[in-house]
Amino acid sequence: MGRTGLAARTRRWACGGSLIAALAVCGTAEAAPSLSKLGDFAEPVFAAGAPGDGARVFVVERKGKILVANGAATQTFLDLTSETFSEGSERGLLSLAFSPDYATSGRFFVYLTVAGGDIQVREYRRGGSPDVADPASGRVLLTVPHREAENHNGGQLQWGPDGLLWLGTGDGGSGDDAFRHAQDPASLLGKLIKLDVNTGAATIASVGLRNPWRFSFDRANGQIVIADVGQGAREEINVGLASNYGWPCREGAIAGPRQDATCASGTAGPVLDKTHDGDGFCSITGGYVVRDPGLPTLNGRYIYGDYCATGLRSVDLGNPRSDAALGLSVQGLSSFGEDACGRIFVVSLNGPVWRLVDGAPSACDLGSPPATVVPDTRACSLALRATGVRSVRKYRRLTVALRTDEGCRATVKASIKGIAQFRSTKTSLTAGKRAVVRVKLTARGVRAVRSALRRKASLRVAVRVTAVDAVGNVRTLSRAVKIRG
DSSP, X not given: OOHHHHHHHXXXXXXXXXXXXXXXXXXXXXXXXXXXXXXXOSSEEEEEOOTTOSSEEEEEXXXXXXXXXXXXXXXXEEEOGGGOOOOSSSOSEEEEEEOTTHHHHOEEEEEXXXXXXXXXXXXXXXOSSTTOEEEEEEEEEEEEOOOXXXXXXXXXXXXXXXXXXXXXXXXXXSSTTTTOOTTOTTOOTTOEEEEOTTTOXXXXXXXXXXXXXXEEEOTTTOOEEEEEOOSSSEEEEEESXXXXXXXXXXXXXXXXXXXXXXXXXXXXXXXXEEESTTTOOSSEEEEEEOOOTTOGGGTTOEEEEESSSOEEEEEETTEEEEEEEEEEEOTTEEEEEEOTTOOEEEEETTSEEEEEEESSOOOOOTTOOOOOOOOOOOOOOEEEEEEOTTSHHHHSEEEEEEEESSOEEEEEEEEETTTEEBOOEEEEEOTTOXXXXXXXXXXXXXXXXXXXXXXXXXXXXXXXXXXXXXXXXXEEEEEEEEEEO
16 A cells, blocks of 8 residues: 555544544644533433523423522523422423523423323523523423333433424333334324424424434524434434434444334434444433534534443534544533523532533623524435346345435335346445445245246346435435346
8 A cells, every 4th residue: 555545544544543633643633622611510311501591591400499600600591490390310300491582582392201200391580680590481382201211211301493392202112112102193202292382282293213412503503403312222413303213123333122013104214323332422412503603623523421431422414424532521421501601511410510612612602593494305326236147046136235425214125027027125325435235135036036047048137226314305226237047
């Protein structure tokens, strides 16, 4: 291998390893990302800023308090301890979201579990001071029954760029989707839900989630990114809105613990999944696509982490092979957060809350609000290569290699006009990863092909692949190959 090839190989290797180590190879070096501590709290599970406010940071404590930190000063913003059911490790006051017009309306929303274990979404309003909420202003917008098990409560609220409040619910707990909620369209568990806060109307946007503890919208384009907590093998990151994320039929990129007939309609595969055995993951915590000008080394990269694997990571979601360590470690990671300026917070259940910085903390630019949703009308790109053309007669199958630039579901069909059909095959494709599919001849087809090859030197096989991405865009690719006896 020449020097040019060796340098390119070294560059590719470095870009897939530690982000900090790769900076000297992959781009211009900046100050390494670091954590600037904001304070210590009691079992914090979320942190956020309010629209139009670059000074205050609101921290959610699992037992039922929301505190507001403004510089060195910290005080209680809202105390719901007496109304929060926090028995067990996954219940409690789990997140909050501010209305886009919070500066004038003072409205904000909380996600909590209440007596018996049910999930509630409530609305509250700011009080007479920007540092105090009015507890008497509370009203329940949505109650989701959750009494069969204490785990898998979901927990995230995010104000969507479509003007609705989004929430992610867990599948009801226990294991293997024991209560059959994730694929059930009549249940609000195991779902991504859109809530109209003015009418209280709840609409299911997606099914097939296990426990989407944290999800977010990219401020630049409105794209949703969901980190769904896995069971015994894989933790996954899903990009883009899909109708079905596959649980319990799929766990990450592999088969799940239980099949369900509703999965047959097609499910979206993750862009990235992490293993329990190899990667040391056990409970993924999703973050945000970084749009903070003060984090140049992470610009456009999605940050995430795990409760067991303590190293924080980032990835360019358009290139999963760019997944890399940040060089920062957080014990007991419970959440990430974002303020009105796009600055990122990192939260540990052990108490600390930090701001993620890259050199000096950036000033707050309130002039760049989050983007509205940009409809995804682009179908995935698709590359196809058929192999094994000389052995179809012997092995009764044709091998098709596929590669795509985004997660999608592909159906592969092949036929020999007037002679034989191959059995169609479905598979999930992950961005940037090569997938190999084998389409097999039926027993009748094998006999017909052998008979035809005794009369002809070769036969023309038409291969057709149809790929559907997470939002339903369709790409079809056809190839013709010749097989010989």
